[in-house]
Amino acid sequence: MxxxxxxxxxxxVAAARKPAKAPGIRxxxxxxHIWTGLLAGWILYAxxxxxxxxxxxxxxxxxxRPDVPAQLQLVDAAEMGSRxxxxxxxxxxxxxxxxxxxxxARNNTANVFWRDxxxxxxxxxxxxxGQKIGVRESIGGEFFYRFHFQLHYFPVxxxxxxxxxxxxxxxxxxxxGVITHKKIFIDFxxxxxxxxxRSWLDAHNGLSVLGLPFHLMITYTGLVTxxxxxxxxxxxxxxxxxxxxxxxxxxxxxxxxPGQPSGQKAELAPxxxxxxxxxxxxxxxxxxxxxxxxxGDASARVIVVRADDARVSTSPQxxxxxxxxxxxxxxxxxxxxxxxxRGVMYALHLGRFSDYPLRWLYFLVSLAGTAMVGxxxxxxxxxxxxxxxxxxxxxxxxxxxxxxxxxxxxGLSVAMAAFLWGNRLLPAALADRRVWEVDLLFIAWGATFAxxxxxxxxxxxxxxxxLAAGLLIFLPLLNAFTTxxxxxxxxxxxxxxxxxxxxxxxxxxGLHALLAIRAQRYQPKVRPVVRKPQQAPGMVDSHVALSPAxxxxxxxxx
Numbered sequence: 399m400x401x402x403x404x405x406x407x408x409x410x411v412a413a414a415r416k417p418a419k420a421p422g423i424r425x426x427x428x429x430x431h432i433w434t435g436l437l438a439g440w441i442l443y444a445x446x447x448x449x450x451x452x453x454x455x456x457x458x459x460x461x462x463r464p465d466v467p468a469q470l471q472l473v474d475a476a477e478m479g480s481r482x483x484x485x486x487x488x489x490x491x492x493x494x495x496x497x498x499x500x501x502x503a504r505n506n507t508a509n510v511f512w513r514d515x516x517x518x519x520x521x522x523x524x525x526x527x528g529q530k531i532g533v534r535e536s537i538g539g540e541f542f543y544r545f546h547f548q549l550h551y552f553p554v555x556x557x558x559x560x561x562x563x564x565x566x567x568x569x570x571x572x573x574x575g576v577i578t579h580k581k582i583f584i585d586f587x588x589x590x591x592x593x594x595x596r597s598w599l600d601a602h603n604g605l606s607v608l609g610l611p612f613h614l615m616i617t618y619t620g621l622v623t624x625x626x627x628x629x630x631x632x633x634x635x636x637x638x639x640x641x642x643x644x645x646x647x648x649x650x651x652x653x654x655x656p657g658q659p660s661g662q663k664a665e666l667a668p669x670x671x672x673x674x675x676x677x678x679x680x681x682x683x684x685x686x687x688x689x690x691x692x693x694g695d696a697s698a699r700v701i702v703v704r705a706d707d708a709r710v711s712t713s714p715q716x717x718x719x720x721x722x723x724x725x726x727x728x729x730x731x732x733x734x735x736x737x738x739x740r741g742v743m744y745a746l747h748l749g750r751f752s753d754y755p756l757r758w759l760y761f762l763v764s765l766a767g768t769a770m771v772g773x774x775x776x777x778x779x780x781x782x783x784x785x786x787x788x789x790x791x792x793x794x795x796x797x798x799x800x801x802x803x804x805x806x807x808x809g810l811s812v813a814m815a816a817f818l819w820g821n822r823l824l825p826a827a828l829a830d831r832r833v834w835e836v837d838l839l840f841i842a843w844g845a846t847f848a849x850x851x852x853x854x855x856x857x858x859x860x861x862x863x864x865l866a867a868g869l870l871i872f873l874p875l876l877n878a879f880t881t882x883x884x885x886x887x888x889x890x891x892x893x894x895x896x897x898x899x900x901x902x903x904x905x906x907x908g909l910h911a912l913l914a915i916r917a918q919r920y921q922p923k924v925r926p927v928v929r930k931p932q933q934a935p936g937m938v939d940s941h942v943a944l945s946p947a948x949x950x951x952x953x954x955x956x
Contacts, residue, residue, distance in 0.1 A: 424578050431574040432778065436799070438567035439775045440806040445546055445561060446768040447810060449616075452543040453749055453761045456504040459538030461899045462821045464881040466506055466524065466531060468893055475500055475677065475685040476670040478525050482508055483669050483690070485528035489521065490514070495656050496690040501525045502683075502707060513656075536821055537832040541839075547620070550836065555627070562628050568617045575606060605770040609763040616764065619747035622740060649737040652703045652714035652730075656691035664696040667724035675726065676702040676717050684708065696722050707750045713741030775803045801850045801858075808862035809846030811910060815869035816842035818903075822880045856917065863914035870907030874900035 435442075451458065460468070478500060486496045490512035499509040508523045522531045544550065548557035606613070626633055637643045648654065669688065676685050686705025692698045698721025706712045718728040733741065745751055749760045779800050786792050792800070817839040824834055850858040877900060878884030888897035 427574040427577040431571050431578050434567045434574070435571045435771070435774050436778055438564040438571075439771055440802050441549075441560065441564045442568055443768060443771045443775065443806050444810055445564065446764065446771055447814075448542040449546040450761060450764040450768055451814070452539065452546055453757055453764065455539030455543045457539070457895055457899065458542070459536070459540065460506055460895055462536040462538045462818075463507070463522075463531065463534055464877075464883050464896075465534050468506060468895065473525060475683075476673040478508070479673045479685075479688050480668065480670045481528040482510065482523060482525070483666070483688070485523060486510060486512060486690075487666075487693070489530075490519070491694070494659070494692055496688075496693060498688045500685065500687055500705075502686070502705065504707075507531065534821075534826050535831045537835060541817070541836055547624070551840070558624055558627055562621060562624055565617055565621050569614075569621070572606075572610075572613055572617060576610070605766050605773060609766045609770075612763045613767050613770070615746060616767070619743040622743045623747055625740075648714075649733050650714070650740065652687075652689070652701065652716045654689065654691065654699070654701055654716075654718070656699070657697060659692045659695040660697040662696040663694060664698065664722040666690070666693055666698060666700075666721050667719075669700060671724055672700055672702055672717070672719045672726075675719075676704070679717070679729075680704050680715075690721065693721065698722055699727070706745065710745050710751050711738060711741040712744040712748070712750075713738050772807050775799075775806065779803060800855050801847070804850040804855065804858050804862060805843070805847040808859060808866060809843055809850065811866035812846050812862055812869065813839045813843035815866055815873065818873055819869060819876060822876050856920075859917045860914050863910050863917060867907045867910035867914060870903050870910060873903045873907075 460466070479498065482498050482500075483496070486493075486498070489510075490496065493512040493514060495513040497511045501508055506525075508525045509520065510523055511518050511520045523529060524531055541550070547561045548554055549560060550557070552560065621628065633643070633646060637646050644655065673685055673688070684704055685702060686707070687703040689701040689703065690698065691701070700719040700721045702717045702719070704715040713733045714730060715732075716730050717726060718730075719725060720727055732738070749757060752760060779796065782796060783789055783792070786796065817835060820835045820838040824831055824838075828834060846862055849862065853861065874885050877896075883893060883896045885897055885900040888894070888900070
């Protein structure tokens with residue numbers, strides 16, 4: 399026989415009146431992890447995905463300029479530099495500064511810039527002829543790289559501040575996530591398929607642990623690359639004069655500002671001899687660029703810059719020559735410890751030093767980071783949908799987050815595929831063609847947001863994922879109809895860049911089709927509403943309402 403007397407009621411009332419226990423460190427870190435991840439998650443997803451694509455930006459640029467033949471053998475840098483300097487003398491004869499980024503094993507074009515007052519103009523030249531590439535003008539993979547940390551339509555400084563803030567949120571989310579998960583490494587080997595919220599959590603945990611060192615490195619080094627923008631006070635305090643700040647910039651970059659011209663005209667000495675001196679010092683294929691300050695003036699300076707694709711550092715190394723006489727004036731082979739540390743971190747973030755196996759590893763682990771952010775965003779809605787009073791009619795905040803998730807994840811895939819389709823479909827002679835390529839991406843992305851607003855959430859997920867799958871799978875077919883470098887021809891002639899691009903698009907199209915099928919079959923589990931049993935009159939304190947577990951039961955006699 400179980401007897402509960404009224405003497406137990408004061409004890410239960412006192413227990414109910416006890417203040418709630420303060421949340422522990424893990425609960426606090428969990429809340430921090432959830433909200434920092436959600437508030438910056440949509441921009442972080444876009445940053446991760448476009449940053450992942452940027453590891454192959456040179457290859458994407460080549461695919462988007464199919465009219466430029468693949469460079470089977472690199473031309474000698476000295477000969478090529480002389481040809482490109484001659485082209486700049488024709489393109490920008492009055493400019494105070496020229497710059498050339500020479501082609502390499504991954505890039506079959508030469509990118510040049512010239513100063514026009516306070517502005518810089520850019521062009522892409524064919525290294526074989528030195529002429530502008532006028533056919534199928536395209537921004538190429540450079541768009542993904544620039545968007546990754548500047549967000550394109552924002553003013554440059556605003557975009558970098560926004561991405562920096564999101565990067566700081568990401569760093570906080572990673573550290574708080576590690577503290578939150580007590581069994582983080584056990585969870586890495588645990589995945590329960592088809593278990594709804596549990597499956598999303600397992601996927602998020604697994605993807606997080608898989609690339610945890612990489613995610614920490616890529617987030618921290620990304621912030622370091624723009625540290626002088628985010629935290630300029632230290633350098634401002636240490637270098638108060640303009641000459642000191644200019645010297646600091648020289649330690650960090652091979653971009654040497656042009657001095658005042660003398661006003662005395664002088665022919666530029668042959669650049670080939672200067673490049674050959676640099677090749678003798680660094681190696682035949684180690685010259686990455688040539689900058690010329692005050693060309694055509696007696697005070698001209700030619701800076702031959704060492705490439706950083708074979709060095710785990712972007713710290714500047716260059717040789718400076720007198721432009722009129724060709725005499726070597728300065729050799730810069732090393733920088734201070736602080737500048738070298740920054741250069742190593744920058745190189746680790748960009749991954750330019752990597753060969754193709756390491757580049758693919760960068761790509762795959764970064765793609766896992768993208769999926770980590772995406773699963774975290776989806777998990778937020780999956781977890782809270784089960785707790786909604788009426789899942790068919792969610793409150794405004796939930797509905798907004800859900801639609802932003804659809805746009806940020808499925809919508810961005812559609813937009814990036816539309817960007818590639820636009821490269822093949824836009825007329826070659828279209829004015830501002832490279833601008834229209836980018837505009838098409840944002841038009842498609844905005845359309846997916848409008849579509850997600852008017853469709854049921856599940857249908858929007860499924861339909862946009864299928865649309866992305868179709869655009870990606872049929873992209874190689876579109877390439878075959880619009881160029882001569884189709885998949886089978888590329889394999890036959892050993893054009894592995896075009897063949898690899900088409901095969902990668904087919905693989906990503908299949909991945910999106912699989913996600914669409916999984917989204918179609920997914921059935922959210924809704925918790926049944928448990929009604930509280932009515933309590934007997936007189937059993938509740940006048941000030942405290944007891945829960946059913948705390949309420950005393952009646953006396954039962956056997």
